[in-house]
Amino acid sequence: MNSTAKNCAALAKRLTDSGLRPTPQREVVFKVILEKRDHPTADEIFARVKSQMPTISLATVYNCLETLVQCGLVRQVNLERAPTRYCPNLHEHAHFHDDATGQVHDINLPADTLKQLRSLLPPGFDASTVELAFRGSKGSARAKLAEGRAAARSGAN
């Protein structure tokens, strides 16, 4: 069994496990992403896929990509399609995007951590900026529950 066939089998399994169908379109989109690992955009993927399947539509490419991401078979590099946000905090800091509220919080980023991150870069890579973003929810149900219990114990308002 060659590598392409193996990947297709893996894809089919992941899809059926999620109650989704392994279609030719999903296969070919997955294949071109594996073929040339250069972080292509949806448009680039569309162009590459069209040479093998000229009738495919761009909407289908977007659909397939969404499915593949959901199945955990590919990652999207550039989550941040939300509008650009502006902040007057000029100190080095990271951001926390709260999925629940849509709010963005500043997270302090120590200078030595930043230096350490830069040191991850192989020689020849020279980063002018480092962006660190967390995404999740603030005060999960468990945390809220804990807070509530603490408040009850201390007899607070």
Place this chain on the structure above:
Amino acid sequence: MNSTAKNCAALAKRLTDSGLRPTPQREVVFKVILEKRDHPTADEIFARVKSQMPTISLATVYNCLETLVQCGLVRQVNLERAPTRYCPNLHEHAHFHDDATGQVHDINLPADTLKQLRSLLPPGFDASTVELAFRGSKGSARAKLAEGRAAARSGAN
């Protein structure tokens, strides 16, 4: 001198230092960003500014924001307005965006570094994803020169 006046003075200095003019529009845009530090989008800034200056246009807000960013007075949180990119590398990793070529490279991200980054979050913040992106240029002129010298020394092809 109150804080608003001080900020305006700082703004005016930065602008004139860069050969730009301190205009009422730039002042009011800067003011609303300082006023409520909640990482507003351009649209939100537009709405807030309009209550003080109803004739301002959205294009001007974008222009002012660009100017303020250029002067180093505000930062944009969400650089990534380029199209979303997809990658089949499912291991935890960071990305390096090469400004010169537009290419994106994977950077290995050790598990303990990742854990360390998560530990920066204050209690109650629960991150489901961590995104680390570098931006810069690969193989600067200086690095290329050094490579060249090394090659010459070792008599390589």
Place this chain on the structure above:
DNA sequence: ACAAGGATTTAGAATTATTCTAAATAGAAC
């Protein structure tokens, strides 16, 4: 004061990536 010239603002058109919609097609299950 006044004219020239560049910077800035403005409204609206254009662009770009993406999502939505509704109809057509294709498979799976009974």
Place this chain on the structure above:
DNA sequence: GTTCTATTTAGAATAATTCTAAATCCTTGT
């Protein structure tokens, strides 16, 4: 084989941003 649901498709719609060209505003030289 019919029914049901998933998927694909083309094109319209949306949303953030940038572009364009005209109007306005300042600054500077005279």
